[in-house]
Amino acid sequence: MKKTKVPHGYQSTLGIYETQTAIGFIKRWFEEALTGSLKLKRVSAPLFVANNSGLNDDLSGVERAVRFDIPAISGTEGEVVHSLAKWKRKALHDYDFHEGNGLYTDMNAIRRDEVLDNLHSIYVDQWDWERVINRSQRTETYLRETVQGLVNAIVETSSRIRTKFPDVDVIISPEVTFVTSQELEDLYPNLSSKERENAFVKEHPTTFIMQIGGKLKSGQPHDMRAPDYDDWSMNGDLMFWHEPLQMAMELSSMGIRVDREAMLEQLELANAMHRLDFDFHKGVVDGTLPLTIGGGLGQSRMCMLLLGKAHIGEVQVSLWDDETYETCKGNIELL
Numbered sequence: 001m002k003k004t005k006v007p008h009g010y011q012s013t014l015g016i017y018e019t020q021t022a023i024g025f026i027k028r029w030f031e032e033a034l035t036g037s038l039k040l041k042r043v044s045a046p047l048f049v050a051n052n053s054g055l056n057d058d059l060s061g062v063e064r065a066v067r068f069d070i071p072a073i074s075g076t077e078g079e080v081v082h083s084l085a086k087w088k089r090k091a092l093h094d095y096d097f098h099e100g101n102g103l104y105t106d107m108n109a110i111r112r113d114e115v116l117d118n119l120h121s122i123y124v125d126q127w128d129w130e131r132v133i134n135r136s137q138r139t140e141t142y143l144r145e146t147v148q149g150l151v152n153a154i155v156e157t158s159s160r161i162r163t164k165f166p167d168v169d170v171i172i173s174p175e176v177t178f179v180t181s182q183e184l185e186d187l188y189p190n191l192s193s194k195e196r197e198n199a200f201v202k203e204h205p206t207t208f209i210m211q212i213g214g215k216l217k218s219g220q221p222h223d224m225r226a227p228d229y230d231d232w233s234m235n236g237d238l239m240f241w242h243e244p245l246q247m248a249m250e251l252s253s254m255g256i257r258v259d260r261e262a263m264l265e266q267l268e269l270a271n272a273m274h275r276l277d278f279d280f281h282k283g284v285v286d287g288t289l290p291l292t293i294g295g296g297l298g299q300s301r302m303c304m305l306l307l308g309k310a311h312i313g314e315v316q317v318s319l320w321d322d323e324t325y326e327t328c329k330g331n332i333e334l335l
Helices: 018-039 086-095 140-164 183-185 195-202 260-269 273-277 278-284 299-307 320-328
Strands: 040-042 049-051 065-071 077-078 102-110 123-132 177-181 206-212 232-241 245-258 292-298
Touching: 018 040, 018 102, 018 123, 018 140, 018 299, 065 102, 065 320, 086 102, 086 123, 086 232, 086 273, 086 292, 102 292, 123 299, 140 232, 140 245, 177 183, 177 273, 183 195, 183 292, 195 206, 232 260, 232 273, 232 299, 245 299, 260 273, 260 278, 273 278, 292 299
Parallel strands: 040 102, 177 206
Antiparallel strands: 049 077, 065 077, 102 123, 123 292, 206 232, 232 245, 245 292
């Protein structure tokens, strides 16, 4: 079965030149809306970290990071980041951010083991953000309020794009439906996780699926999550219905981050207690690092969603396999 799909009768609303212009507007306007909503300050961020630092995002635990030797630094290898989930929390401490304030940055990554399809590329670009919170804000209510703030920023950006480019007819619903991963499994016990997402988000076009990482009643998690940044009881994925592909699109993974108790519990469940030797993990356990909430929003995916594009390669430059090039030829114009 082909991994890349071409929707029947698909034709991009905007040509390449207009698309490039629209991408610039989306990135500028969304950053304005995001910083206003969450009180975030832009900072510089690393493309790579030391492979023995414990700061890289391990994703689901099986993806290989791109590593390289550094002759000028004896005994050290660099590792291209998968995301900045842990680095951001350390940066908030190092840069002396205080409660109620946060940071955001452009994150660029290479995920060499990604399966290539309409939504996935080996090149990843995200807005990564993180905000300092207090103990009383480690609640589902605060998580929901933050999700709604992000959705409001996306809706505002979408509205401005439609004003600038009237032919773009994508409308994002501001009404967020919140559902837990266990509730989804209960609703659709005979479907896979992705099939559950598609079935639910089709009926609820802006959805936040909560509590991802731990095992469900079936014995399987809804999706894999690293055990050392999100608190699995207070995290989730922000999903939107993508009309051209007739499927749910994950735009953001985010959550309230682990405190000492959640870190120890989840590391034990993941058989990863050895990570407590890393400085980052020690900082969470001993309380040196602040309590935070954070996440990442895919830049190319947002452009793809708001412009009604059928393939992520229409809004970013990457490498593709022969099947992708052949399937897209004459139908989808890859950059």
